Amino acid sequence: MKTLEFEYNYKVKFDNEIDQHQFQLRCIPRDGTHQKVLDIHYEITPKTKVTRIPDGFGNPTYVGSCLDAHSVFIFHVKGKMITSNIPLNDSHTCYPIYKYFTKLTEPSDAIKKFAKENTLDTDEKTAWNLMHKINEHMHYVPGSTDNTTTAANAFQSKKGVCQDYAHILISALRYLHIPARYVAGMMIGEGATHAWVDAYVKDHFIHLDPTNNCEADEKYIKLSHGRDFNDCILDKGLFNFTGQCHQDMEVYVKVNEI
Incomplete structure (x- = not known):
């Protein structure tokens, strides 16, 4: 069994301002057969509310909208987990x-x-x-x-x-x-x-x-x-823009044992 701390940072730069940005994120871990969440913090830029819903596979999916004009979208999450080779619960359902x-x-x-x-x-x-x-x-x-x-x-x-x-x-x-x-x-x-x-x-x-x-x-x-x-796409979205808009995406991940 290990205690891990992690950081996930997703950043998209647009070469023009966009609006009506709808996003869907699957990059926040949950409790599972071999892992347990100890602590989670996340931030979104621009600031907006998100709703957590399970998808058809039980993955926690965070959906939201950035309606105002923006040229950068950032999602940053960090936290701590307990992970184990030995199952932490008895859920082994296979569909x-x-x-x-x-x-x-x-x-x-x-x-x-x-x-x-x-x-x-x-x-x-x-x-x-x-x-x-x-x-x-x-x-x-x-x-x-x-x-x-x-x-x-x-x-x-x-x-x-x-x-x-x-x-x-x-x-x-x-x-x-x-x-x-x-x-x-x-x-x-x-x-x-x-x-x-x-x-x-x-x-x-x-x-x-x-x-x-x-x-x-x-x-x-x-x-x-x-x-x-x-x-299993971790981050995707749609937005409103007339003409061409190029995106530059950066993903940074860090996992360490405590």
Whole structure:
């Protein structure tokens, strides 16, 4: 068990003033099976009220509006968490939706062959083995993919980032009828947000980080989970502007053990 302090700072600069800005944020952690919130503080610039609602996957989602003209939007959250390898509660529900493919996780013939070749005698051993084999197969290359890159395309090119590693593992697991979900969050030493996979074996989830080829353990803080990246977008919004408006986005993440 660890006590972690974290900081998440999201900043968007617009080259022109915008208004009627509607935003949706999933970057505040909540209590879960392996984590407990001790303290949370957040600030929004421009100042505005937010409403917390759960999305369809149970992720706390903060929605709000900045109606007046502004050229900078900042969301800053910091807090403290207890994290553990041992479940802190008995909630291990796995919904059927995590069995089905999405556009981003539809397996290619190559992924199907890869999954079958690396199947072991239990689902749990298979999940761990697939994580190791994907880490061997892939090369971490920032900027080589984007948010629309599918598991099939990333697997074929053998390069990508944490999002792609997670999508490939999910694709292979679901092909073998092992439910799996995409997780977005933070971890010690990363400096940015990270993605990993929860695989459901027997009656519980195991937490796999194929990018780092290890368990997503008490050094990790979950922010959201879903079927794939699209269900776990941490920050997005719409705004009003006539003409062209360019955005410059910065995300800073820091996680330390206390």
